[in-house]
Amino acid sequence: MFSERIFIDRIRRAAGRTAPGLRLGIGDDAAAVSPTPGRLMVAASDMLAEDVHFRRRYFSPGDLGFKVLAVNLSDMAAMGAIPRWCLLNLALPREGAERFGEECIDGLLDLADATGVTLIGGDTSASKGGIFLDVTILGEVEPDAILTRSGARPGDRIFVSGELGAAAAGLKLLENDAVAPLTERDRQAIRRHLKPEPRLALGRFLAVNRLATAAMDLSDGLSLDLSRLAEASAVGAVIESGKVPVFAAASGPTGLDLALNGGEDFELLFTVAPEHADRVSQAAFSEAVGGVGLTEIGTIHDVETGVVIEENGFRKPLRPAGFDHFGADSPANRPG
Amino acid sequence: MFSERIFIDRIRRAAGRTAPGLRLGIGDDAAAVSPTPGRLMVAASDMLAEDVHFRRRYFSPGDLGFKVLAVNLSDMAAMGAIPRWCLLNLALPREGAERFGEECIDGLLDLADATGVTLIGGDTSASKGGIFLDVTILGEVEPDAILTRSGARPGDRIFVSGELGAAAAGLKLLENDAVAPLTERDRQAIRRHLKPEPRLALGRFLAVNRLATAAMDLSDGLSLDLSRLAEASAVGAVIESGKVPVFAAASGPTGLDLALNGGEDFELLFTVAPEHADRVSQAAFSEAVGGVGLTEIGTIHDVETGVVIEENGFRKPLRPAGFDHFGADSPANRPG
Numbered sequence: 001m002f003s004e005r006i007f008i009d010r011i012r013r014a015a016g017r018t019a020p021g022l023r024l025g026i027g028d029d030a031a032a033v034s035p036t037p038g039r040l041m042v043a044a045s046d047m048l049a050e051d052v053h054f055r056r057r058y059f060s061p062g063d064l065g066f067k068v069l070a071v072n073l074s075d076m077a078a079m080g081a082i083p084r085w086c087l088l089n090l091a092l093p094r095e096g097a098e099r100f101g102e103e104c105i106d107g108l109l110d111l112a113d114a115t116g117v118t119l120i121g122g123d124t125s126a127s128k129g130g131i132f133l134d135v136t137i138l139g140e141v142e143p144d145a146i147l148t149r150s151g152a153r154p155g156d157r158i159f160v161s162g163e164l165g166a167a168a169a170g171l172k173l174l175e176n177d178a179v180a181p182l183t184e185r186d187r188q189a190i191r192r193h194l195k196p197e198p199r200l201a202l203g204r205f206l207a208v209n210r211l212a213t214a215a216m217d218l219s220d221g222l223s224l225d226l227s228r229l230a231e232a233s234a235v236g237a238v239i240e241s242g243k244v245p246v247f248a249a250a251s252g253p254t255g256l257d258l259a260l261n262g263g264e265d266f267e268l269l270f271t272v273a274p275e276h277a278d279r280v281s282q283a284a285f286s287e288a289v290g291g292v293g294l295t296e297i298g299t300i301h302d303v304e305t306g307v308v309i310e311e312n313g314f315r316k317p318l319r320p321a322g323f324d325h326f327g328a329d330s331p332a333n334r335p336g
Numbered sequence: 337m338f339s340e341r342i343f344i345d346r347i348r349r350a351a352g353r354t355a356p357g358l359r360l361g362i363g364d365d366a367a368a369v370s371p372t373p374g375r376l377m378v379a380a381s382d383m384l385a386e387d388v389h390f391r392r393r394y395f396s397p398g399d400l401g402f403k404v405l406a407v408n409l410s411d412m413a414a415m416g417a418i419p420r421w422c423l424l425n426l427a428l429p430r431e432g433a434e435r436f437g438e439e440c441i442d443g444l445l446d447l448a449d450a451t452g453v454t455l456i457g458g459d460t461s462a463s464k465g466g467i468f469l470d471v472t473i474l475g476e477v478e479p480d481a482i483l484t485r486s487g488a489r490p491g492d493r494i495f496v497s498g499e500l501g502a503a504a505a506g507l508k509l510l511e512n513d514a515v516a517p518l519t520e521r522d523r524q525a526i527r528r529h530l531k532p533e534p535r536l537a538l539g540r541f542l543a544v545n546r547l548a549t550a551a552m553d554l555s556d557g558l559s560l561d562l563s564r565l566a567e568a569s570a571v572g573a574v575i576e577s578g579k580v581p582v583f584a585a586a587s588g589p590t591g592l593d594l595a596l597n598g599g600e601d602f603e604l605l606f607t608v609a610p611e612h613a614d615r616v617s618q619a620a621f622s623e624a625v626g627g628v629g630l631t632e633i634g635t636i637h638d639v640e641t642g643v644v645i646e647e648n649g650f651r652k653p654l655r656p657a658g659f660d661h662f663g664a665d666s667p668a669n670r671p672g
Contacts, residue, residue: 023376027568028484029414029552030380032477035371040359044366044457045423045472051464052427078365087381089425089470091388121380128387129465134425136381136472141368148364216365232363 006098007090007124010105019118021084031120033085039140044075050130058174061100063194064133065107071219072137073115073198074266078217080147080207081139083115083200088122091132104133115200145207147215147270149232156213156271156300158237159280161199161292164222165255166192166247168262185248192247196266201290206270211280215270221261224320225269227307233271236305239298239318260309261321267292271300342434343426343460346441355454357420367456369421375476380411386466394510397436399530400469401443407555408473409451409534410602414553416483416543417475419451419536424458427468440469451536481543483606485568488550492607492636494573495616497535497628500558501591502528502583504598521584528583532602537626542606547616551606557597560656561605563643569607572641575634575654596645597657603628607636 011026019025024032035041048054048068059067069086076083088108092100101124112119117137170193173186182190199217206212214233218225222244230237246259272280277296284294298310309318347362355361360368371377384390384404395403405422412419424444428436437460448455453473506529509522518526535553542548550569554561558580566573582595608616613632620630634646645654 023479024482024484028486029411030378030417030473030475032376032378032415032482034479035375035377037373039371040368041371041377041474042366042368043421043423043472043474045425045459047425047427047459047461049427049461049463049468052462075365079368081366085379087379087472089381089383091383091385091468123381123383123470125383125385126388127385127465127468129463129468132385132427132463132465132468134459134470136379136423137366138377138379138474139366143359143370146360146368148360150364 007101007105010102011119022118022120026119026121031085033120036140038142040143040146042076042079042081042139042141042146043136044072045134045136046071046075047132047134049132056131059194061103062107062110065104066111066195068133068135069108069111069117070196070198071266072135073111073117073200074196074217074219076137076139077199077203077268078147078215079139079141080145080203080215081141082204083117083137083139085118085120085138086112087136088119089134090122091125091127093127093131097126108135115198141207145210147203147207147212149214149216149229152214152229152233152235152271152300153273154235154300154302155274157274157277157296158226158239158269158271158298158300159294159296160218160222160245160267160269161202161294162265162267163245163247163293164218164260164265164267165258165262167196167264167266168258169247170194171264189247193264196264198266199268199290199292201288202268202292205283205289211272211276212270213273215268218265218267218269220263221321222269223260223318226318227320229269229271230307233300234303236301236303237298237307238301238305238315239309241309241311243295243297245293245295260318343437343441346438347455358454358456362455362457367421369456372476374478376479376482378412378415378417378475378477378482379472380408381470381472382407382411383468383470385468392467395530397439398443398446401440402447402531404469404471405444405447405453406532406534407602408471409447409453409536410532410553410555412473412475413535413539413604414483414551415475415477416481416539416551417477418540419453419473419475421454421456421474422448423472424455425470426458427461427463429463429466433462444471451534477543481546483539483543483548483551485550485552485565488565488569488571488607488636489609490571490636490638491610492549493610493613493632494562494575494605494607494634494636495630495632496554496558496581496603496605497538497630498601498603499581499583499629500554500601500603501594501598503532503600503602504594505583506530507600525583529600532600534602535604535626535628537624538604538628541619541625547608547612548606549609551604554601554603554605556599557657558605559596559654562654563656565605565607566643569636570639572637572639573634573643574637574641574651575645577645577647579631579633581629581631596654
């Protein structure tokens with residue numbers, strides 16, 4: 001049985017390095033950290049459930065540990081925060097639990113190390129159902145730099161990072177048990193689904209330089225997430241279909257659909273006052289933003305405009321429609 | 337389907353009151369809080385899994401929401417911390433999920449309100465297996481007041497709060513589908529299993545007055561938890577069987593066994609330097625400790641002594657043995 005003892009031992013071995021701000025690590029009833037004076041503490045928690053968010057047949061334990069942290073780090077990126085500490089909860093069916101748990105924690109720790117995050121606690125349990133895991137992430141941000149969804153104003157330019165639809169294209173391949181020959185693009189799409197890259201550098205770049213009026217991460221697809229940002233800011237939005245950076249999908253014409261409605265890209269969606277738009281555009285692919293592309297796709301309007309997409313001069317409502325694969329419980333329809 | 341929207345709406349309705357230190361509540365990618373300057377931030381996370389930690393047939397959704405917060409608050413009590421904020425993750429099978437989720441959140445919010453805790457975030461998901469839920473709790477404590485497991489020294493007196501074995505007796509009744517006539521004691525035992533009372537006032541009393549050299553909560557039974565405290569402090573311990581405050585169990589002679597090995601009492605186990613022992617004893621049942629009993633049950637010794645129980649002048653090893661009910665996945669054997 002995968003037990004607390006193994007969990008703690010595994011983490012203690014990994015936690016040999018110094019951890020800034022860590023006063024008391026795993027092994028007591030709770031961990032204790034020293035918050036940086038003058039910063040806000042930012043907290044989020046995202047959960048992955050078997051056969052709702054992932055299937056065991058194509059997720060290795062290590063990739064799963066990586067991903068559950070990555071999706072939480074993406075929330076820190078969206079807030080412009082520096083991730084600092086995390087807690088992991090892991091419920092595993094008894095069979096093979098010990099090895100699965102260790103590999104899962106290893107995968108999480110790989111990403112934690114790469115992003116300066118310390119695993120400070122959590123819980124493990126047997127599961128009589130499938131695998132469930134979640135991370136709670138704690139980060140810090142300057143009070144006047146924090147990015148939220150609610151600051152977009154008419155006239156602001158709408159940007160996204162990266163190429164959209166890649167993770168959804170990858171999920172399609174995985175669900176269909178894609179076999180060789182896979183193109184390099186296919187493999188890239190699959191990687192983007194299994195191991196999303198949280199846009200931490202970009203989030204900090206936008207926050208520290210006060211360049212974004214609003215921001216969020218793209219977890220449920222551009223159509224749904226842009227609607228949420230517009231609602232939170234009480235504004236409308238017009239995006240141009242030809243400007244959306246579409247990941248060249250494996251199977252041709254579905255590219256724009258996946259880009260608009262495919263979930264789990266974990267790119268950033270953000271708005272920029274017109275006077276800062278050039279500076280943001282010029283930062284694309286630079287080290288300051290972690291090397292990711294930045295594309296202006298439209299403009300914020302009054303709330304009466306609604307959320308619309310423009311194609312060949314015609315506007316139509318951008319209907320929030322998540323990419324649906326697992327059915328009603330698909331990644332796109334999942335909360336969070 | 338129980339969705340993010342319902343989750344957020346439910347919480348927004350409940351969160352009408354002011355929440356000190358809350359800068360940005362639920363509804364953005366993350367919540368943001370202002371830590372109190374000079375305090376440590378204390379974080380813990382405990383999970384409840386269906387048919388491992390509870391059964392649906394005797395846990396109402398409200399009691400489950402109450403309990404998942406209570407077990408986390410117990411960790412804050414053990415650290416001497418003031419609980420401030422929490423995040424809830426909830427995975428529910430589709431059928432009846434909406435109502436179950438709402439009642440579960442209501443139960444959690446009842447206890448949150450009573451203890452000054454604000455629900456600031458979390459996640460919901462469908463579940464293809466059973467019910468899984470966990471809370472991450474964030475609290476604050478003065479750096480020089482924090483209670484840990486590792487400060488016990490030979491000569492310190494060992495105390496526990498409350499009566500031990502009640503929750504395990506209650507679990508027995510629940511598992512056996514106890515029917516009327518139940519005694520008042522039976523009902524009390526069942527209540528202690530379903531709705532444990534975190535000893536927050538006691539934790540703060542010990543911390544603020546620097547009265548405890550070590551502390552932890554009794555989640556897995558005195559025999560196992562005292563061994564852990566002794567190990568963390570690198571000491572031995574001798575307790576006297578006649579001094580253990582045994583909950584008068586429904587079925588007679590098993591009382592001491594349940595008190596030593598029954599899990600989930602969520603009382604505090606703590607050690608006190610000899611010169612403070614009287615002050616602690618005199619605080620029993622006072623308002624300052626939340627009205628709970630405090631009983632001296634033994635003394636800390638050198639590590640060579642081991643962890644032993646003394647009965648009629650004879651010492652024998654206090655074998656860590658959790659109360660086993662569900663089998664190997666029993667509450668007593670669960671990690672955390």
